[in-house]
Amino acid sequence: xxxxxxxxxxxxxxxxxxxxxxxxxxxxxxxxxxxxxxxxxxxxxxxxxxxxxxxxxxxxxxxxxxxxxxxxxxxxxxxxxxxxxxxxxxxxxxxxxxxxxxxxxxxxxxxxxxxxxxxxxxxxxxxxxxxxxxxxxxxxxxxxxxxxxxxxxxxxxxxxxxxxxxxxxxxxxxxxxxxxxxxxxxxxxxxxxxxxxxxxxxxxxxxxxxxxxxxxxxxxxxxxxxxxxxxxxxxxxxxxxxxxxxxxxx
Amino acid sequence: xxxxxxxxxxxxxxxxxxxxxxxxxxxxxxxxxxxxxxxxxxxxxxxxxxxxxxxxxxxxxxxxxxxxxxxxxxxxxxxxxxxxxxxxxxxxxxxxxxxxxxxxxxxxxxxxxxxxxxxxxxxxxxxxxxxxxxxxxxxxxxxxxxxxxxxxxxxxxxxxxxxxxxxxxxxxxxxxxxxxxxxxxxxxxxxxxxxxxxxxxxxxxxxxxxxxxxxxxxxxxxxxxxxxxxxxxxxxxxxxxxxxxxxxxxxxxxxxxxxxxxxxxxxxxxxxxxxxxxxxxxxxxxxxxxxxxxxxxxxxxxxxxxxxxxxxxxxxxxxxxxxxxxxxxxxxxxxxxxxxxxxxxxxxxxxxxxxxxxxxxxxxxxxxxxxxxxxxxxxxxxxxxxxxxxxxxxxxxxxxxxxxxxxxxxxxxxxxxxxxxxxxxxxxxxxxxxxxxxxxxxxxxxxxxxxxxxxxxxxxxxxxxxxxxxxxx
Numbered sequence: 001x002x003x004x005x006x007x008x009x010x011x012x013x014x015x016x017x018x019x020x021x022x023x024x025x026x027x028x029x030x031x032x033x034x035x036x037x038x039x040x041x042x043x044x045x046x047x048x049x050x051x052x053x054x055x056x057x058x059x060x061x062x063x064x065x066x067x068x069x070x071x072x073x074x075x076x077x078x079x080x081x082x083x084x085x086x087x088x089x090x091x092x093x094x095x096x097x098x099x100x101x102x103x104x105x106x107x108x109x110x111x112x113x114x115x116x117x118x119x120x121x122x123x124x125x126x127x128x129x130x131x132x133x134x135x136x137x138x139x140x141x142x143x144x145x146x147x148x149x150x151x152x153x154x155x156x157x158x159x160x161x162x163x164x165x166x167x168x169x170x171x172x173x174x175x176x177x178x179x180x181x182x183x184x185x186x187x188x189x190x191x192x193x194x195x196x197x198x199x200x201x202x203x204x205x206x207x208x209x210x211x212x213x214x215x216x217x218x219x220x221x222x223x224x225x226x227x228x229x230x231x232x233x234x235x236x237x238x239x240x241x242x243x244x245x246x247x248x249x250x
Numbered sequence: 251x252x253x254x255x256x257x258x259x260x261x262x263x264x265x266x267x268x269x270x271x272x273x274x275x276x277x278x279x280x281x282x283x284x285x286x287x288x289x290x291x292x293x294x295x296x297x298x299x300x301x302x303x304x305x306x307x308x309x310x311x312x313x314x315x316x317x318x319x320x321x322x323x324x325x326x327x328x329x330x331x332x333x334x335x336x337x338x339x340x341x342x343x344x345x346x347x348x349x350x351x352x353x354x355x356x357x358x359x360x361x362x363x364x365x366x367x368x369x370x371x372x373x374x375x376x377x378x379x380x381x382x383x384x385x386x387x388x389x390x391x392x393x394x395x396x397x398x399x400x401x402x403x404x405x406x407x408x409x410x411x412x413x414x415x416x417x418x419x420x421x422x423x424x425x426x427x428x429x430x431x432x433x434x435x436x437x438x439x440x441x442x443x444x445x446x447x448x449x450x451x452x453x454x455x456x457x458x459x460x461x462x463x464x465x466x467x468x469x470x471x472x473x474x475x476x477x478x479x480x481x482x483x484x485x486x487x488x489x490x491x492x493x494x495x496x497x498x499x500x501x502x503x504x505x506x507x508x509x510x511x512x513x514x515x516x517x518x519x520x521x522x523x524x525x526x527x528x529x530x531x532x533x534x535x536x537x538x539x540x541x542x543x544x545x546x547x548x549x550x551x552x553x554x555x556x557x558x559x560x561x562x563x564x565x566x567x568x569x570x571x572x573x574x575x576x577x578x579x580x581x582x583x584x585x586x587x588x589x590x591x592x593x594x595x596x597x598x599x600x601x602x603x604x605x606x607x608x609x610x611x612x613x614x615x616x617x618x619x620x621x622x623x624x625x626x627x628x629x630x631x632x633x634x635x636x637x638x639x640x641x642x643x644x645x646x647x648x649x650x651x652x653x654x655x656x657x658x659x660x661x662x663x664x665x666x667x668x669x670x671x672x673x674x675x676x677x678x679x680x681x682x683x684x685x686x687x688x689x690x691x692x693x694x695x696x697x698x699x700x701x702x703x704x705x706x707x708x709x710x711x712x713x714x715x716x717x718x719x720x721x722x723x
Contacts, residue, residue, distance in 0.1 A: 169594065
């Protein structure tokens, strides 16, 4: 009887645990973001959050950019947050898990948003100064920087601090604020690691570039200590070359 | 060709200081000493120099361009694998220096209470000079910057001799899994992004560093530890203990653990450990590192058997299950830990202090069902001047009986390696029956943090702790 009770309890626990696993709802939202991005790209051919042609871009409005940028963050960066969100859930009381997980995601998303807005302003200035080549120069320039950074041995050191979180309170307002701070804190090394690739995508770009850079980024998380993995610089370099030769509308 | 054999240094040792000074040494130790002496003379930019090898672990020196220094892995699941590759890289440097590719690094086995002599530093490492070809010459294995008495141990008083409790492997060997999810810890560490000492990293690894280094010695500080020649023998023993654990019938390595998420396992197995210069690094792939007889590593230990007395102690530790609790050490998917109570922003005076935890944390009704586990998690522990270690004691009430729950080990803590402080997990599951017997029903617990003492050690500052959490399951 005891064995049956214990087995039943374990089974219930497994079911509850599975339903509460944050990775499922994060991945669900990520999948939804990809669907929306694909739909937008199919309507516009080139996935652009600014108005204008493939070779001469004009800066669009900030609200449209922000909406597109947030979609990209959800699509590309949220899956990388899953380990942090998982740990956060364990660190807080059960009734605060959802709020803490949301606060971690909000913290990291706002860091990416800040990067996007700064990049958006810088991109606007560049396109204003160099209307005919600014767009391509921005994309190719940042992609080259991203490719070079993948070869830096210091990247290995940075990847080491990627996981370090800050203490999270178990309940109450302190739980939410500390989880938010942890989200910001854990995101900062990610910005140093992946910021160049993300910065490139401030400019109008084809969906395939977002897919390629996402795969590179996810691969790095899956193999964070694979020394000088040749795939990321090859993929990013090929993307930069394609855009330089055929233009960003490809 | 057969793999090279790493031997117990005490079985190679001449045994006494007098003999170590005047008699010929075992060829393995003699070659090691001569190699260290030669490598000390090389410039720090040369990959086979003593300084380059040591600084790869960690250093205060600025690294030359492209040098892969400050690379040591601590408080992460890569700790054992990184140090294994590091030792092999070091071993190859010694082999090149002495021109003998069969030379194998000995290990310092200090964990067997039945061998108290082995808890002393081997004499070859503690005599300042020794006779070579009839002349007394400086001994390159001797380092003055060690804890008081370590170079002049007295077995009668215990001075300079490692204490069995501080080098115990029982807790580590009793672990079923190599890694576990936060807040739990496995033999080798915690799944990412957790950063806490793994069981074997905490004890005996950390305490041997602290007890050999003392408060101002080389071994105490991760940035200087590898400059002491005994560092490498100490880590060879930790590496051997990994092999010993793998022979335990319950051991579940990360490669085969179904509870480890595939992403974490793939990350572990896709790791490259690299040393030297990034322009031409020596590279060790994780798949080779987990197997000491792989072509790249190619070594075995003379013994990976756990001594009988230790095996019995490990079995006893594993038998300490909570009556009625739903989990056992062999349960790969035990019930999830849940945060139960917390105390935040704590200051512990330098001579220790206690605090209550759980006043506002709610009360778990334990009348019907004991929890299957009790774990204390310390977050953001910091101090400018740590004690050699801190005992953690738990009582069911402020005036209740205190039960020893475990230790916070302090290797690296004083050097503020991490500005956020260190995190620790102390599994107190074995104490649940005692606490319940003392009247605990899930309400407040009284926690005492007590500094340990060592000869000549002055603890100048207390601890600050961002938070302590009680986890139950």
